[in-house]
Amino acid sequence: MSNDLDPAAIPLRRAGRSGLDLPAISLGLWQNFGATTARDAQRSVLLHAVERGVVQLDMANNYGPPPFAAESFVGDLLRRELRGRRDELVLTTKAGYHAWSGPYGEGGSRKYLLASLDRSLASLGVDTVDVFYSHRYDPTTPLTETIGALATAVTSGRAHYVGISSYSATRTREALAVARDLGVPLTVHQPSYSLLNRWVEQPDASGESVLEVADDAGLGVVAFSPLAQGMLTDKYLDGVPQDSRAATGTSLRPEYLSEANLARVRALHEVARARGTTLARLAIAWVLREPRVTTVLVGARTVDQLDDSLAALDEAPLGADELAAVEAALASVPGEPDVNLWASRSSDL
Template sequence: MNTYTAAEDRYDKMQYRRCGKSGILLPLLSLGLWHNFGDVDDFENSRQLLRTAFDNGIIHFDLANNYGPPYGSAEKNFGKIFAEDFKRYRDELIISTKAGWDMWPGPYGNFGSRKYLIASLNQSLKRMGLDYVDIFYHHRPDPDTPLEETMGALDQIVRQGKALYVGISQYSAEDTAKAAAILKEQKTPFLIHQPRYNMLDRWVENGLLETLEKEGIGSIVFSPLEQGILTSKYLKGIPDNSRAAIEGGYLDKSLITPALVEKVQKLNSIAERRNQSLAQMAIAWLLKDERVTSVLVGVSRVSQLEDNINGLQNLKFTSEELQEIENILKD
């Protein structure tokens, strides 16, 4: 087994942004383990992705109970790599996990009950070999469980020492404000919201970002590249090996319409003028808003991760570029 020693200059390679009104600074890029860390994936590749991330100052690794496949395997594999490579760096890392989606059969393996959230985190900690996570999220709103119960469970988890901070994901602006009020009353450290956000999916601009700013809560956005659509992959249609080409995959091929391809081609032209890949520009576009604390990237190859990191060297847009992008997106 190769002994891993992290790059000494790792903190010189990354920029950090304060997470809301907290003591936490997050890297502009964080590594998501939704794909590429399950039992179906190459374990050594997963290890190299984590090492490359940390060597470049990415100190935040984002997981969830059901990441894999199969469910739980991303946490289990992360736990193996953590034990061998990162244990001595534990206090430099922000490790997060979540519960809220389907995890095991029956009424207590899903959504937002106190029973499910606490049981799920106990399982997650065991799989990862950790005493605590830095952030524990409720992964999605539960329309039936009272918000007081779900937020009460997050509060209990912090008081038990199993998480330092709590977060929520995909909550509306209204429900985020309600959750913030409950957690504030309990004096629970509500750190962050994890919404889906990219150039093609801008729902957070309809009130959520304003709510986060008002409440002093940070944000970490997922699907910044719209499952690969905002990369060079689909500039000429659907490649055979792409997510959209896989039956039952995470990306519906019917979404890749000629109109969308044309839109992406126009965006790519702007990226080329900026000497960036489309993926780099899409990430930079998100980070132009200071209310976005960090962008969560999912990568399958070290080269993709390095491309994303290199894109941070060019985050500024002219007003003309922003207007041109806006015109394309509004079409």
């Protein structure tokens, strides 16, 4: 790959009221960067992303499989092909879900979060990550402890910024209050957000939505799963491919591929065709039309998939008529799509 990175190749957006700029599209390593994917394929996608200007690499301790595999892979590239280029990149990681055996391998405790961060740093071969997240709200641990661990990550020099992921509007407000008392601000919130999963727009019991709280507090919003775990692509228009997430029983549950949801996908596909684009590009452009979103995280198994996602940035903004057509396509099927894989474990708490 070239040694000359051109960050201007991908537009940068400011993360809330912080000083951190992030590319409009970032690479998420949740899928495709573990033992089940050929290393050459992983290498090609990641290096191509960096060369294109996708300078944020989003990870977590449980991304693999096995846990810490994605971070170890990135660490290996930092020692080899990306040697000397650490400061050109935004490295982010998270802890909250199961990462190792025993009673201290998941949750929101100080012991787990800081031990996990130390393992992540060792896997990456760096002293500091740019953002460290609480991956999910843990109702069994006081928020003062969870957010306090994030504060320690900053004050100890192990993270430049900290954030939360999949917290409801209510829990986000609570976390912000704790962080304010500790004197260490939260910088970003990472929720799922797509045409089929719009929970961040909807007020919870507090009367506020995640987007409203983030905007008021100056949090950047890092939207993950803009393609609804692959549903918002051409992949499921004619059935379930054998190598798809639904067929392999991974993050896309078969029940999400209901006839109602597939009808919505087909209707959205027609909107994309009328625009002269792909369904994936339409879905990404739709999330990016939201001014409170800083960046969207996309996954990719191939360079072509990544380039198709990045091509969403080259298209004209969605016009009022197109946004209305999107809403009409969704409303053409009774009921609401329900593809929030994380709701019962985090955003509903």
